[in-house]
Amino acid sequence: MSNVKQAVIGFIGLGVMGEPICRNLARKSGAKVLAFDLADGPLQRLAVDGVERQSSAIEVMAKCDVVFLSLPSGEVVAQLCRQEHGLLTAARPGQIVIDLSTSPVDTTRELEAEFAAKQTKFVDAPVARTRAAAEAGTLAVMVGAAPDVFEQIKPLIATFASDIALCGPVGCGQVLKILNNMVLFETVVAISEAKAIGEKAGVDAKVLFDTLSKGSADSFALRNHGMKAVLPGEFPERAFSVLYARKDLKYALKLAQETGVDARGARVVDQWFAQAIEAGLGEQYHPVISRLMINKH
Template identity: 30%
Template sequence: MTTIGMIGIGMMGHGIASNLLKHGQSLTVLEHPGNQPLDALLAAGARSCNTPQALAAQSDVIILCVTGTPQVEAVLLGEDGVLKGLRPGTIVIDCSTAVPASTEKVAALVIAQGGQFLDSPMTRTPKEAAEGRLNLLVGGDADLFERCRPILACFAENIVHTGPIGSGHRMKLLHNYVSLGTVTLLAEAAACAQRAGVDAHTFVEVLSKGGGWGAALDRLKPMITAGETSGLRFSMSNALKDLSYYHQMATDTQAERTVAEAIKNTLQTACHEGDPQALVPELVTLLAKRQNH
């Protein structure tokens, strides 16, 4: 049986871990203060250990589901990191959102030590993670991707091979730029509608029957019409991180980024003026209160 080690049992990672266990996988998770409670996972048969090095020393496959590039580099390259315990042939699958240039760097270090690497960022939300219905965008060797597909299928509904190492993270940043950028645009429009006295239900109805319809509107609808954040459980700080990573990728490739800068600046101001851990739908309220002259 393949032994899987997992680092990052947050809102998304907890769903991934629970579905790996449901499919009978052997799982060890890293103890960390940022984890969601591990009780249910341990009761279902998961084991735990205290350092990435110790986890790597007993794992055939290591799945990372941490916040971003600094955390990926820390757990892989740190003093007691994965590379200190990595066994030849071990596969590292990075489901985090990261800067592609860093992904290529850490992948090269993993491979130089005899390991293998896939970047496999995900889309969708903690709800789909718990249901085992994530979307995965996988960069890496095609044969390795096919070998790992049964493991990925334990927690994902749609799995796309995007190309070589780094392409998964590039596609994830493109996706989140479009997704979060659309949400930010709609939040600004909804805030303007509030200040202009446009009825919230009318606003949503008209957009949903025309060119404004889409996932972004569906996710913001509970906030616009009822003041509820349930449609998108994603923090402002995470949104800013993803847009900052996209901006870095666009800068590195000398791509046009005028709109991206405006969206990043909106999220940056929201994090500065409000609670960075507030959920993205709360942007509607924050923008409605702000006055621009």
């Protein structure tokens, strides 16, 4: 793939993040883009930008030089690759498969070896930030790849990302993304606890958060998740839900166990997520756990 504009780009998975990412690829890469999703709506909307609908994931794989995956979990990625008539059956020498999903590190490295047997490169490039960032083309992407492969795919990733980091060999992108989310979730718990305690002690929550943001407790999580969700009590669906957050946290806990690290802070977050799901809040934006801290004794 010496020239990105001459490559045929495939995209599988047009959900909350996948659709705007695919749109930016189609608009900015100069390449032909073929896509597949189980839902019809995104394919109809993307047709306006010249994205060509395909009838199956394997058809995308058979026709494209580079294939992006944007799927709900590593388990779904593995199933799509390994099933009968899956992506591995259509893999061929010189292709590059780029997984934008958040997947377990061991699964990612196993899939790299399975694709390598077909002389196909498999790269992890999980995305961070919001749907709005995906639409604006300002995502952060953490890549696990060999340096030469990274240089090949970087122009494509740059169509939808403003911060692109090569984190190490395959799997290292997933390590970074999983730990990024773990730190975020733990920070959201701390912010939620501070709000609950502060209000009970007679401090206005807006004053609390504004003051924290001017001190050493300031953080991206405080200014975004805290001020925009926890403070007004707005936890929409179709955002980064408790269910999705817990899936990513489980990957972090698995990695902690495999590396022999006592990640008890992350285990506390998992308890809050479990309680939120049990309370019927699983589909809501993950800072909704702050609601569970009120009136506790």
